[in-house]
Amino acid sequence: MWKRYRRLVAWAEAVLILGLPFLRVNGQSALRFDIPTLSLYFFGSVVRLTEFYFILVASLFFLVLIVWATAVFGRFWCGWLCPQTVLLDMAEDFGGWLLKNRSWGAKLVLLPLSAIVSASLIWYFVPPWEFFQRVFDSATVTGFFVVQWVVIYLELAFAGRKFCKYVCPYSMLQTALFDRDTLVIVFQGRPEEFEGKRACLMCHRCERVCPVEIDIKEGLQRQCIACTACIDACKEVTSKQDTREFISYRGRILRDKTIVLGAVVVAFGFVTLLSVALRPPITAVVKRQTKQSSPLVNVYSYTITNNLPERIEVAISVEGPYRFIGQKRVVLEPFEVLTGQFMLKSEGRDSEPPLIIIKTGDYQIRQRAGYL
Numbered sequence: 001m002w003k004r005y006r007r008l009v010a011w012a013e014a015v016l017i018l019g020l021p022f023l024r025v026n027g028q029s030a031l032r033f034d035i036p037t038l039s040l041y042f043f044g045s046v047v048r049l050t051e052f053y054f055i056l057v058a059s060l061f062f063l064v065l066i067v068w069a070t071a072v073f074g075r076f077w078c079g080w081l082c083p084q085t086v087l088l089d090m091a092e093d094f095g096g097w098l099l100k101n102r103s104w105g106a107k108l109v110l111l112p113l114s115a116i117v118s119a120s121l122i123w124y125f126v127p128p129w130e131f132f133q134r135v136f137d138s139a140t141v142t143g144f145f146v147v148q149w150v151v152i153y154l155e156l157a158f159a160g161r162k163f164c165k166y167v168c169p170y171s172m173l174q175t176a177l178f179d180r181d182t183l184v185i186v187f188q189g190r191p192e193e194f195e196g197k198r199a200c201l202m203c204h205r206c207e208r209v210c211p212v213e214i215d216i217k218e219g220l221q222r223q224c225i226a227c228t229a230c231i232d233a234c235k236e237v238t239s240k241q242d243t244r245e246f247i248s249y250r251g252r253i254l255r256d257k258t259i260v261l262g263a264v265v266v267a268f269g270f271v272t273l274l275s276v277a278l279r280p281p282i283t284a285v286v287k288r289q290t291k292q293s294s295p296l297v298n299v300y301s302y303t304i305t306n307n308l309p310e311r312i313e314v315a316i317s318v319e320g321p322y323r324f325i326g327q328k329r330v331v332l333e334p335f336e337v338l339t340g341q342f343m344l345k346s347e348g349r350d351s352e353p354p355l356i357i358i359k360t361g362d363y364q365i366r367q368r369a370g371y372l
């Protein structure tokens with residue numbers, strides 16, 4: 001029965017989503033977006049929102065991944081992985097166990113479940129060990145937690161599968177990406193479609209179990225979330241009649257289109273990982289301040305970003321007939337963004353603009369700065 005496999009996948013996903021924020025790599029959350037610094041902590045590395053090339057490559061990767069996954073596996077995401085489906089399935093399972101009226105039981109179970117979902121969403125922005133402290137003494141964290149809890153609860157308890165059926169934009173997109181070999185759940189119960197053997201028993205079990213209330217016997221429909229409930233229901237009925245079920249998966253995974261698209265996905269994934277792995281150890285920006293302390297002295301501000309998960313020492317110097325006034329060596333903690341200032345005093349006439357050198361280990365950044 002598919003239900004057993006779907007529940008296994010659902011539990012694995014729940015453990016992953018709830019457990020990931022507790023995992024730390026290089027002293028930081030494995031996956032978290034830090035709002036104050038606009039940085040994404042990504043499995044031991046940090047990607048800042050200012051790194052447009054990475055955001056572009058990552059967005060393209062996700063785009064081709066979605067196109068490929070939908071063209072090959074159809075609505076596999078909706079039926080097996082979508083948090084909306086997983087949470088509603090879990091709530092119905094526990095609800096049936098809690099109350100005789102399964103639907104009210106599910107509504108009850110959704111209350112604590114929505115609270116956990118709300119908290120886990122915040123953990124991807126505020127580390128969980130900080131969240132448990134701040135949820136009681138930070139109005140922002142408490143506010144987000146409560147508002148999300150209410151919205152998630154209302155959406156799951158009262159919109160539920162109707163959201164998948166009428167609202168979800170991904171379902172509309174999926175229909176456009178399907179082709180005739182995409183993996184879908186279909187009815188094959190007519191004698192001519194079922195090798196002339198026994199035809200559908202018309203017991204209507206498949207319609208009764210369908211969470212989006214459609215009749216798969218009428219053909220593939222946009223509303224179908226590929227939850228496999230109708231396959232299981234039909235199997236239960238037909239196994240007693242010693243015949244095969246009339247509803248099943250149909251599609252071809254290995255074909256030219258999926259291989260070509262799959263190769264594009266792998267290539268984009270590789271470029272995305274490479275763009276993180278091959279980043280320089282530091283990035284730096286130096287700007288001359290418009291307000292100067294005296295006519296012969298120029299003031300400069302700098303921002304140095306440590307892209308490494310380790311403490312580093314950075315040397316700042318100048319090339320040319322200029323005297324450097326300020327701290328020549330600074331220490332940056334792992335992934336720290338450091339800002340500071342220094343001054344330059346010209347010691348020669350009609351000289352070239354100063355060349356600022358920012359160096360760590362063998363790597364150096366050379367940036368020409370203006371001088372008035």
Ligand code: SF4
Nearest residue numbers: 210224225227228230
């Ligand atoms: S038709 Fe079958 S697979 Fe599709 S949503 Fe209904 S029960 Fe699930």
Ligand code: SF4
Nearest residue numbers: 200201203204206234
């Ligand atoms: S559950 Fe199977 S046998 Fe019963 S109506 Fe649906 S397709 Fe036909």
